[in-house]
Amino acid sequence: MADGHPTREQLERFLSADLPRPESRHVLRHLLAGCTACREEAAGIFTFAADDDADEALLARLSPALDAAYDRAIDGAFRAVERRRGELERERAAAATLCTELEQHPPSRQQLLVRNSARFATPALCELLLVRSHEACFQDAERALELAELAKTVVERHQLREPSGEPESMIPGLTARCWGAVGNAQRLRGDYAAAERAFVASDAVLQESVLEPLDRARVLDWKASLRKDQRQFPEALRLLDRVTAIYQRLGQRHLLGKALAQKAAVCGESGDVPEAIVLLREALQHLDLEEEPRQVLVARHNLIHYLNQSGLHREAFALLFHTRPLYLEHGGRVGLLRLRWLEGSVASGLGRTAQAEVAFREAREGYLEQGRDYEAALVSLDLAMLYAGEGRTTDVRRLAEEMLPVFGSRQIHREALAALIVFRRAAEMEEAGMELVRSVADFLNRARNNPELRFA
Amino acid sequence: MSVQDHHPHVDGSMELFLERVRPRLKCVFVRYRIPPDDADDLLQQALLAFVHQSGEVRDPGAWLAGTLRHKCLLYWRDRRRKVYDAVDDAMLEWLAQPQAPTQEDADLQRDVENLIERLPQRCRSLLQLRYKMGYEAPELARRLGYRPSSIGKVTTRCLAALTRYMIAAGLGKERQHG
Numbered sequence: 080m081a082d083g084h085p086t087r088e089q090l091e092r093f094l095s096a097d098l099p100r101p102e103s104r105h106v107l108r109h110l111l112a113g114c115t116a117c118r119e120e121a122a123g124i125f126t127f128a129a130d131d132d133a134d135e136a137l138l139a140r141l142s143p144a145l146d147a148a149y150d151r152a153i154d155g156a157f158r159a160v161e162r163r164r165g166e167l168e169r170e171r172a173a174a175a176t177l178c179t180e181l182e183q184h185p186p187s188r189q190q191l192l193v194r195n196s197a198r199f200a201t202p203a204l205c206e207l208l209l210v211r212s213h214e215a216c217f218q219d220a221e222r223a224l225e226l227a228e229l230a231k232t233v234v235e236r237h238q239l240r241e242p243s244g245e246p247e248s249m250i251p252g253l254t255a256r257c258w259g260a261v262g263n264a265q266r267l268r269g270d271y272a273a274a275e276r277a278f279v280a281s282d283a284v285l286q287e288s289v290l291e292p293l294d295r296a297r298v299l300d301w302k303a304s305l306r307k308d309q310r311q312f313p314e315a316l317r318l319l320d321r322v323t324a325i326y327q328r329l330g331q332r333h334l335l336g337k338a339l340a341q342k343a344a345v346c347g348e349s350g351d352v353p354e355a356i357v358l359l360r361e362a363l364q365h366l367d368l369e370e371e372p373r374q375v376l377v378a379r380h381n382l383i384h385y386l387n388q389s390g391l392h393r394e395a396f397a398l399l400f401h402t403r404p405l406y407l408e409h410g411g412r413v414g415l416l417r418l419r420w421l422e423g424s425v426a427s428g429l430g431r432t433a434q435a436e437v438a439f440r441e442a443r444e445g446y447l448e449q450g451r452d453y454e455a456a457l458v459s460l461d462l463a464m465l466y467a468g469e470g471r472t473t474d475v476r477r478l479a480e481e482m483l484p485v486f487g488s489r490q491i492h493r494e495a496l497a498a499l500i501v502f503r504r505a506a507e508m509e510e511a512g513m514e515l516v517r518s519v520a521d522f523l524n525r526a527r528n529n530p531e532l533r534f535a
Numbered sequence: 536m537s538v539q540d541h542h543p544h545v546d547g548s549m550e551l552f553l554e555r556v557r558p559r560l561k562c563v564f565v566r567y568r569i570p571p572d573d574a575d576d577l578l579q580q581a582l583l584a585f586v587h588q589s590g591e592v593r594d595p596g597a598w599l600a601g602t603l604r605h606k607c608l609l610y611w612r613d614r615r616r617k618v619y620d621a622v623d624d625a626m627l628e629w630l631a632q633p634q635a636p637t638q639e640d641a642d643l644q645r646d647v648e649n650l651i652e653r654l655p656q657r658c659r660s661l662l663q664l665r666y667k668m669g670y671e672a673p674e675l676a677r678r679l680g681y682r683p684s685s686i687g688k689v690t691t692r693c694l695a696a697l698t699r700y701m702i703a704a705g706l707g708k709e710r711q712h713g
Contacts (some may be wrong), residue, residue, distance in 0.1 A: 095570075096617030107625050110701050111646045121702045124568075134562040141565055148571035149561050156578035157553050164549070164586045206587075247580070249587060291584045292605055293591065293598075328604065330597020370593065 085109060090121050167203070174203035178211070186225045193232045200236035205253050208233060212260050220267035227260035251288030252295075255281045259298035266305045278302050296325040300338065303345070310525075312349035316342060333374075336365030340378045347385060348525075356385050372409045379405065383421055392428035399425055416445040420458055427465055435465055453523070456482065456499065460520040463502070467516055472506075475516075479506035498522050552595065559600045567607035577606045619694035622701070630666045653700050658693035665690070 085093070085106045092098040093106040110118060141149075177199055181189045193199045212226035234253045262277030281298050284290075299318045306315035319342045326335035339362035347355035359382040366375045379402045386395035399421060406418040423438030439462040446455035459482050466474040483503050502519045564574050581603040585592065592598040629643055651662050661679060664670045670678065676686035 093621075094618060095614055096621055103621055104625050107622060107701075108643065111643065111650065113646070118702055132566070134559070137562050137565045138558060141561065145565075145571065146561070149564050149574055150557075152564075152571050152574035153553070153557055153560055153578060155575045156582055157549060159579050160582040160586060161549055163583060167586055248584065289609060291588065292602065293588055329601035330594050331592070331601075333593050367593070 083109065084114065084117055087120060087124075090117065091124055094121060094124050170201060170203040171207070174201055174207045177201070177204050178207050181229070186229075189225075189229055190232060193229060193236065197236070200233055202234070202237060202249060202253060205230045205233040205237065205257070209253075209256055209260055212264065216264065216267060220264055224261065224264035224268065227257060227264050231257035231261060248289050248291050248294075251284050252290045255284040255288075255290060255298050256294055258284065259301045262305060263301040266301075266308055271305065271309060274305050278305060292325045292329060293331075296322045296334070296338075299325075300341065303341065307341075307345050307348065310348070312345055315345045319345065332365040333367040333370050336362045336367070336378070337371075337374055339365065340374070340381070343378075343381065343385075347381065352385050352389055356382065356389065359385065372405065376402070376405045376409050376414065380417060380421065383425070387421075387425050387428050390428070392425060395425050396429060412445075412449070413451075416442050416449070416451075416454070419445065420454075420461070423458075424461060427461070432465060432469060436462065439465065453495070456495070457520060457523055460502070460516055460523065463506075464516045464520070467512055476506040479503040495523055556596045556599055559596060560603060563600055563603045563607060567604070567611065569607055569610065573610065577610060578603060581606050615695070615698075616691065619691060619698055622698050623694050626666055650697065650700055654693070654696050657689075658696050661690065661693050662697060 089098060089102060089106055093103055098106065110121060181192065181199070184192065208226050208230035212223045212230060215223040215226055231254075234250065234257055238250060238254075258277050258281035262274045262281060265271075265274035265277060278301075281302070285295060285298060299322050303315045303318035303322065306312070306318060319338055322338045323335055323342070326332075326338055339358050343355040343358035343362060346352070346358060359378055362378050363375065363382070366378055368375045379398065383395045383399050383402065386392075386398065403418070406414050410418060419438050420442040423435045423442060426432075426438060427435035439458055443455050443458040443462065446452070446458060459478060463475050463478050466472075466478065479502055483499055498519045502516065505515050560578065563569075564571075569577060581599060584602055585595065585599055589595070626647060629640070630647065647666065651659055651666075654662065657679075661675060664675055664678060672686045672690065673683055675681070675690070676683045679686075679689075681689055
């Protein structure tokens with residue numbers, strides 16, 4: 080120490096917690112006494128370069144010695160990881176074989192095998208089961224749950240073994256994802272209490288461990304879906320803000336677009352349609368058509384719906400016109416029915432009632448053929464609204480008479496059916512005006528994921 | 536030299552990928568002042584995460600730079616915690632001297648008190664109870680109305696504020712990520 084002042088090296092080591100205790104005390108005492116020069120130097124050591132410094136400017140200031148040292152560090156890291164990459168490819172191939180083996184047994188036996196045989200306890204198998212669970216979500220929530228539970232058992236069994244070269248964050252990341260996948264599958268099954276328990280478990284892992292940001296984002300995203308279905312909209316939006324921040328930092332534009340579209344859905348359901356429109360426009364700037372055309376289609380579909388709902392019928396019509404090829408190519412049977420329904424809504428908004436009626440009728444028939452009663456009920460109500468708007472009370476009554484026997488015999492929950500009964504009674508008395516039809520339709524939309532909701 | 540890369544996928548060769556992302560990785564190291572001795576380890580962690588998650592990553596260059604930034608922030612967060620702990624240890628030791636204070640000890644005590652006086656009220660109360668009254672975490676939580684599980688985090692935040700004031704600026708200006 081020159082003249083009682085710590086040297087720059089001592090300050091650097093002090094601020095890296097790398098200075099022996101007596102020297103550290105001395106530096107601390109010196110800073111406490113308020114030496115301005117040393118405080119400034121210390122502050123400079125710990126301040127990162129300002130965000131607005133361009134990368135080029137940072138590199139230009141890099142000394143040749145430091146540049147070479149970083150090159151060595153980068154080369155060394157790549158060499159080490161190349162070795163691990165080869166091992167990982169072998170582990171993944173083995174996991175695919177193990178997965179095929181498991182699939183030959185019934186689910187209860189699969190759990191038993193994974194619990195009792197150490198060869199199944201590999202992170203690669205856990206990852207593969209999580210992928211399969213995610214794929215199953217769209218078709219079969221029960222199977223998605225079984226696979227997520229199986230993945231969880233795999234990672235729990237793996238934790239009992241010695242670490243084998245995987246990154247430190249990997250096992251907590253997989254554990255959190257397993258709980259998140261269980262929670263998501265339970266949500267899709269409609270068991271919100273079980274979903275909640277799973278997310279409590281995933282939260283504990285998120286809080287206690289250092290996770291890769293992508294793993295964290297995925298779990299938060301699933302949890303936001305649960306909050307949306309539970310109609311806890313502010314919490315869903317708060318979680319999605321965290322998700323979008325992560326994707327932004329990682330430069331994952333497509334995933335950012337998906338999260339923004341998810342946020343828009345929350346806003347739309349909570350009644351904030353203008354914000355939903357803003358978010359969907361932003362989402363569409365990030366979503367990659369080549370990567371996931373269906374996701375782009377869904378975002379455009381929702382945007383058209385919200386534009387139409389906001390009275391921007393012409394803009395909705397124009398966007399619908401440009402989106403039609405996407406429906407035809409990637410929509411599938413259900414997508415085409417949604418297109419027809421939306422065409423009816425937009426035509427109705429534009430006052431083209433004859434076109435709207437044909438479109439609604441076709442969509443309704445299509446949904447009934449597919450056994451999608453809930454959608455059919457909602458289209459029927461759109462049709463009823465169209466009739467009511469034109470004072471066609473006889474047509475409203477006829478529609479109500481047709482609806483109830485069909486929906487009464489199918490999988491529509493009690494409260495939704497009660498709302499339809501209210502609608503039919505009003506129609507019988509020729510009192511089913513637009514307001515009543517709109518409130519029944521609004522109720523059915525809100526009650527779709529919430530059978531406990533009461534129609535008042 | 537361009538420091539952007541827009542290659543959508545790692546096209547088989549990690550070496551090509553490395554050459555494309557090298558300038559971006561160096562920028563992250565420079566921006567976060569990572570000592571070269573630690574840079575290798577941080578990048579290895581990020582790359583290991585990359586090879587495990589590569590199937591889900593869309594823009595590998597951006598992902599790797601983002602993940603490396605995250606690792607750098609965690610690196611400094613850990614380092615800073617150690618600094619806060621060192622500050623805390625030293626304070627506790629100095630202020631708990633049982634014998635009559637020397638002039639130097641009295642000066643030190645005054646400097647510490649002046650510093651604590653400049654902190655926000657919540658931190659002032661906590662640090663005064665900690666350094667003057669010698670209260671441990673459970674007692675601090677009870678007296679200040681915090682949950683026992685969160686008093687550790689609150690204490691760390693107050694130690695960070697104390698250290699920040701001590702160094703006047705810079706230290707403690709950490710950005711919270713992830």
